[in-house]
Amino acid sequence: MFDIEVKYGGATYRAHGERGALARAGNILRAAAPDARRAVVVTDEHVKPLYLKALAPALKRAGFAVRSATVAAGDEAKNFAQLADLYREFAAVVVSRSDVVVALGGGSVCDVAGFAAATFKSGVPWAVVPTTLLAQIDLCLGGDVGVDVDGLKNQVGTFHQPTAVIVDGELLATLPAKHLSAGVAEAVKYAVLGGEEAFAYLEDNAPLVMRAGAELDAVVERGLRYKASVLASSERERGESHLLNLGRTLGRAFESASRFALSHGEALAVGLVYTGLLAELRGEIATEAVIRVAALLRRFNLPTYLPTLNLDKTLEALVAGKPTAGGEIYVALPRDIGQVVVEPVAVRAVAELLPQIHRLARSMA
Numbered sequence: 470m471f472d473i474e475v476k477y478g479g480a481t482y483r484a485h486g487e488r489g490a491l492a493r494a495g496n497i498l499r500a501a502a503p504d505a506r507r508a509v510v511v512t513d514e515h516v517k518p519l520y521l522k523a524l525a526p527a528l529k530r531a532g533f534a535v536r537s538a539t540v541a542a543g544d545e546a547k548n549f550a551q552l553a554d555l556y557r558e559f560a561a562v563v564v565s566r567s568d569v570v571v572a573l574g575g576g577s578v579c580d581v582a583g584f585a586a587a588t589f590k591s592g593v594p595w596a597v598v599p600t601t602l603l604a605q606i607d608l609c610l611g612g613d614v615g616v617d618v619d620g621l622k623n624q625v626g627t628f629h630q631p632t633a634v635i636v637d638g639e640l641l642a643t644l645p646a647k648h649l650s651a652g653v654a655e656a657v658k659y660a661v662l663g664g665e666e667a668f669a670y671l672e673d674n675a676p677l678v679m680r681a682g683a684e685l686d687a688v689v690e691r692g693l694r695y696k697a698s699v700l701a702s703s704e705r706e707r708g709e710s711h712l713l714n715l716g717r718t719l720g721r722a723f724e725s726a727s728r729f730a731l732s733h734g735e736a737l738a739v740g741l742v743y744t745g746l747l748a749e750l751r752g753e754i755a756t757e758a759v760i761r762v763a764a765l766l767r768r769f770n771l772p773t774y775l776p777t778l779n780l781d782k783t784l785e786a787l788v789a790g791k792p793t794a795g796g797e798i799y800v801a802l803p804r805d806i807g808q809v810v811v812e813p814v815a816v817r818a819v820a821e822l823l824p825q826i827h828r829l830a831r832s833m834a
């Protein structure tokens with residue numbers, strides 16, 4: 470069980486984690502939003518039959534009038550048509566600032582529900598009940614929300630901090646294994662950032678972690694505590710938040726170059742290995758440390774190299790990530806497990822090294 474204070478984006482809120490928290494979500498939310506009248510739950514068509522029937526009565530018991538809206542499952546939730554439907558639902562029940570939108574779902578639901586809450590009537594409160602590992606361990610904190618435009622991911626977005634975050638490890642029992650693995654890529658990222666103890670814990674407990682029990686709860690708590698601490702320090706020093714982009718800078722470029730054939734988690738896994746190899750070729754990290762990261766990712770059925778590297782499309786995507794006037798991008802580079810620094814790297818240098826990195830990754834797989 471945990472209760473983590475999050476200070477970010479001018480807001481302070483708590484992330485409460487506990488097995489069985491769904492049944493107590495009303496009381497937890499009531500403590501964070503004492504005057505709210507209604508809870509408008511946004512969920513998706515897969516999650517609704519699994520968990521709305523437990524969440525709705527819990528909210529009612531705490532005095533919330535409950536409404537719900539359902540979006541399509543997965544990335545289909547994040548298009549303009551779904552967003553417009555949500556606005557219509559909000560307008561029909563006259564959602565106001567004295568209500569709270571509750572996102573019950575994975576990253577896709579959190580993105581569209583959070584974005585709708587951020588923009589409807591210039592912003593209404595929202596809370597998060599994440600149901601995937603990716604959403605529980607990472608994206609439920611920080612209020613980064615957005616939707617896709619014509620299949621282009623996360624093109625329109627904003628920051629809208631939630632009022633409360635309620636994490637229930639039991640909800641992961643129904644999550645398909647491939648989505649669980651995708652979330653574990655974030656856990657590996659946090660372990661590389663966190664240090665030897667966190668990394669060895671994942672190595673020692675890999676099969677147990679995949680059973681989504683107490684061992685995974687511990688990993689989620691560790692990840693959230695790490696993210697909350699980085700968010701709190703990046704309030705003062707924005708550059709710090711780039712640490713959380715470990716593996717993501719390259720990962721996002723691979724995801725985009727694959728036209729999203731790679732999932733976010735798979736792309737992150739490959740991004741962690743390729744970023745490690747980038748650091749290794751720059752003489753900054755021992756090969757053994759990179760091999761260790763790749764071996765751990767493989768134990769969770771995550772890919773560690775790309776079947777084909779589309780260099781042009783990858784560089785195009787990297788450049789779309791806004792390089793500096795000098796043609797550099799900021800990359801979180803590991804020097805060892807638990808030692809990561811953010812440095813500017815010339816896109817040209819990445820372009821020159823990527824084919825070699827790709828060959829090394831293939832030989833290690």
Ligand SMILES: NC(=O)c1ccc[n+]([C@@H]2O[C@H](COP(=O)([O-])OP(=O)(O)OC[C@H]3O[C@@H](n4cnc5c(N)ncnc54)[C@H](O)[C@@H]3O)[C@@H](O)[C@H]2O)c1
Nearest residue numbers: 515542543544575576577600601603604608613640643644
């Ligand atoms: N805003 C951010 O900071 C941020 C960061 C990373 C990723 N994302 C976005 O998150 C999205 C991916 O999110 P995700 O990986 O959480 O997946 P998801 O929300 O797309 O869900 C994946 C699938 O699992 C189902 N599902 C969810 N919870 C379930 C449960 N407990 N039991 C059974 N099925 C369940 C969903 O219905 C869906 O079919 C992408 O759109 C990505 O762009 C956003």
